[in-house]
């Protein structure tokens with residue numbers, strides 16, 4: 043597994059903590075369930091940031107009030123065709139104003155990378171054999187976008203108006 | 208008609224190239240069957256019973272002659288020389304080779320066409336009234352809004368993996384000719400007390416296993432708020448729609464389980480958050496879209512055209528065609544002409560490549576190069592001069608497209624069924640053929656004024672059986688073909704879902720049963736009473752009694 047962020051392969055400084063593993067210092071990613079259960083202990087550690095692994099079933103709204111304590115959220119795809127993570131990402135970024143890192147993990151496929159970036163994903167966990175070139179090709183596949191997105195916050199109809207005026 | 212600019216053109220070319228690349232990855236094994244499936248579906252490609260099926264988008268049924276010629280060429284080059292118009296106003300090719308589909312998409316892109324989102328769990332091709340812009344009862348032309356919706360929904364990054372397919376229809380006239388009550392979202396153009404144009408928004412309608420009529424979620428939505436409101440509905444659906452059971456995944460189930468009021472609260476809350484975002488439509492954009500659909504400068508010299516009247520009086524065959532297949536245009540110098548794709552000996556909705564070419568010729572000659580497809584699987588020339596009608600009729604007769612049966616009993620909606628479709632329980636095309644044989648002459652057909660028969664080969668209801676005055680649904684009983692009959696459905700303003708007649712009929716009895724039902728109607732109707740009124744007046748019983756009696760005797 044490796045991590046791609048801002049179009050580069052980067053070091054992953056986060057440690058994934060299994061639900062039954064003892065709490066550790068440092069930057070850890072815990073499941074949404076563990077976060078619900080051990081919130082106080084997790085926040086009471088002497089050092090390290092908090093990341094949460096969110097699945098499509100998890101209630102993203104319940105995190106709204108706690109986001110200032112969280113530095114990373116991974117949107118985890120158990121099935122690549124479960125599209126809820128797309129709307130969850132959008133809500134985290136736009137509605138709840140999450141400022142930390144949003145990361146895609148799990149079974150999503152390369153054809154979803156560009157739309158994921160568009161809804162607000164910052165980084166991608168990819169299999170070791172997945173190359174940076176493939177990543178870069180994937181995000182270049184379709185250059186036109188009608189809707190609003192984090193890459194281009196203005197819908198095409200507004201940009202068209204600018205280009206003729 | 209909308210014309211692509213460089214943005215639109217680039218998008219479909221890039222999408223075609225992307226699909227080529229995805230298909231290559233599938234063929235070399237990099238993409239699994241499961242991963243390729245939604246990607247190909249999002250590009251209209253099914254794997255059918257005998258071969259792949261490619262569904263080509265005809266956005267809200269608008270087509271020009273250049274495109275139709277290209278479709279003729281494609282269906283000849285890559286298929287068996289014909290295509291099939293569907294109830295979503297699209298065109299299906301039933302025999303392309305998987306390996307050649309990327310080439311087909313390239314060819315389509317060269318005439319501003321594509322197969323994007325004609326299938327799969329995403330926002331499908333938006334549909335509308337096939338008389339948009341020319342109907343007498345129109346409040347405002349819905350097509351500019353359809354194009355706005357088409358662009359917004361095309362490759363929407365957030366909504367490509369919805370719980371299930373999502374269909375939107377827009378109607379701009381008083382009469383609902385777009386079946387908006389049986390869509391996931393139905394938009395009806397309305398004017399408020401200040402004369403401002405907006406939409407009445409329905410949500411959660413649909414056919415299929417659980418047919419439901421849509422409920423109103425908002426009585427008046429200002430037109431500038433169209434996209435923000437759609438986006439709010441889609442987001443709530445994407446987050447909350449069921450994903451545990453594909454038969455419960457449509458928005459209609461969510462609305463039903465949650466209740467329309469709770470659903471509305473969630474949508475309105477989300478909408479309030481985004482309604483003033485950059486997605487709010489601008490007056491300029493709406494005007495820009497409207498400018499593509501202004502009616503062509505119409506020449507008024509043909510008003511009360513003497514020649515037309517003479518032809519009408521002197522040729523009874525022409526007169527029948529005029530009465531059945533022509534509709535009043537908002538400009539009295541013109542007629543709206545239906546091209547019937549329901550000749551008795553042809554599978555409903557099928558057109559040969561040769562016919563496509565000839566239709567394109569005729570469209571150039573008589574209709575400014577425009578052609579429309581309807582959700583009842585016929586075609587329309589929207590602006591034919593009175594003085595041209597006779598010549599057009601003669602030409603259409605030559606190519607078997609002048610059967611005077613529009614809106615009549617033989618103008619059946621019929622899905623491909625077991626002849627093509629992998630999901631089918633039973634055949635539908637042969638049933639349509641046999642029903643045609645019930646009528647000795649076109650007079651018999653006309654005697655049953657205003658009666659529609661809709662046939663689907665399975666519960667998926669592509670043939671809209673639930674909203675046919677008479678609906679026929681193929682069911683599987685231990686590997687045999689059986690059919691369920693429903694009566695009293697309608698997709699118009701008085702929308703209703705058909706009531707089941709009773710136990711299903713065996714393949715050999717179903718057409719007899721239909722015959723009995725038609726006989727009961729003829730005996731029971733009062734004067735010119737349409738079937739639906741007779742049915743609503745006398746109820747199911749008399750039909751039921753006769754249909755089962757006759758079949759028991761047989």
Ligand code: SF4
Pocket residue numbers: 622623624625628629630631632663664665666667668669670
């Ligand atoms: S109704 Fe069923 S049989 Fe007919 S085309 Fe649709 S899925 Fe196929």
